[in-house]
Amino acid sequence: MNSEIKINKPTPVGSDIKFSTFTENSPIGETIKSLENGKYVLVDEMYKNGLDLLHEIQGYLKKKFSGNSFQEQREFRKEYRELSHRVLIRIKEHKLDVKKAPSIGWLEKLYPSTPNFILTLPDIQGLNSAWQWNKKGIVLPVLRNKVHPYYGVYFPTRFDHLVLFDNWLKRYEGPKKAAYDIGVGCGVLSMQMVKHGFQKVFATDTNPNAIVGLAEFMGTTKLSRKIELDYGNLFAKWEKPHELIVFNPPWLPIKSDADKYDSAIYYPENLFPDFFKDAKNHLAEEGQIVIIFSNLAEISDTTTEHPIQKEIEEGGRFKLELKLTKSVKKASDKTKRNIHLRESEKVELWVLKHQ
Structure with missing residues (x-):
């Protein structure tokens, strides 16, 4: 693994940025209009003042984007991102x-x-x-131990797809010498494969935080000898074909500039063509x-094209060797996702072999 990997982290706000101060007594309406006009505000006195301002921004935008369509929710998120990232907090001596x-x-x-700089409040919240999450760890139903995700690394908050994969692994009868995990994230799929007897997993990610965080999490444990990491796109530095390639890509195609900020959820147009092209040379003959x-993309009318079917x-x-599906669990009352989409959503597990 490259020891010179540069971590992704929020960029401090430039010293040339001008801002007004926001306190408990600042007029909310005028402040929001100021943010809409591209101005910045610095939260002062109490941390709660900043949270209250973000709450008011959300309320204002919910009235502006009152519909429940998937597209309107995207527009809401885009504008909320723009306004909220003009709300700032000062850091002194790392506090x-x-x-x-x-x-x-x-x-x-x-x-x-x-030790001293300024960040946006959404960055502070993140x-x-x-x-x-890193301190407490996360319990996953498919693993014996908690995972402790690093900053900026996607981790699952729902587990239907992990259960589907775990059930497939239980029935897997092929060789278990080595596998690829493309887009390792916090390492759940790799750890599932190790749990089910794979001797070696070669894991990659284009997110440097995923590689650094997982290496730190594994330390010098037995797991670190089972899972080898490389920072890079798709198969990165590795060329040898192996008997299993596992890929858990984002589930929605990029449709707007705002989508580009969340590479764990939205995939670029070239992702699947590039993956399948490289996978051809990295899959063992009977792999x-x-x-x-x-x-999700189909039921939300985001696209009519299924990249795997294509x-x-x-x-x-x-x-196609096998396709398994599993209905997702009922949405929580606290979920921000459209409940009607959740009711018809299914996770899928596709098994492909060489032609």
Whole structure:
């Protein structure tokens, strides 16, 4: 693994940015209009003041985008991102410079030589949430131990697709010498394969935080000898064919500029063609490709094209060996996703072999 990997982290706000101060007594309406006009505000006095402002921004935008369509929700998220990222908080000596603020260990860990700077409040919220998850760890139904995701690394908050993969692994009767895990994230799929007897997993990711975080999590344990990591696109530096390739890509195609900020959820147009082209040379003769996907894009009318089905019908490289589906569990009352979509959503497990 490359020891010179540069971590992704929020970029401090430039010193040339001009801002007004926002306190408990600042007029909400005028502040939101100021944000809409491209101005910045710095939260002062209490951390809660910033949270209250974000809450008011959400309420304002919910009235503006009152529909429930998937597209309108996208527009809401895009504008909320723009406005909320103009709300700032100052950091002094790696601490938030407001009262009753959370203590966030990432501030010192990710910015060791920069004790004083300014970040956007959404970036602060992301760092805080990630710190809590990293400290507490996450229990997954398919693993014996908790995972402790690093900052900026996607981790599953729903588990239907993991259960589907675990059930497939239980019935897998092929060789278990080596496998690829493309887009390793916090390492769940790799750890599932190790749990089910794979001797070696070669895991890659284009997110440097995933590689650094997983290496730190594994340390010098037995797991670190079972899972080898490389920072890079698709198969990265590895060329040798293996008997299993596992791929859990994003489930929605990029449709707007805002989507590009979340590479764990949205995939670029070239992802699947590039993957299948490279997989052809990385799959052993009798090997299998397992792709974990969802029908979310189809039921949300995001696209009528299924990238895996298209490869099977037009690619000329692979044939379908097996397709499994599983309905997702009922949405929580707290979920932000459309409930009517959740009711018809299914996770998919596709098994492909060479033509």
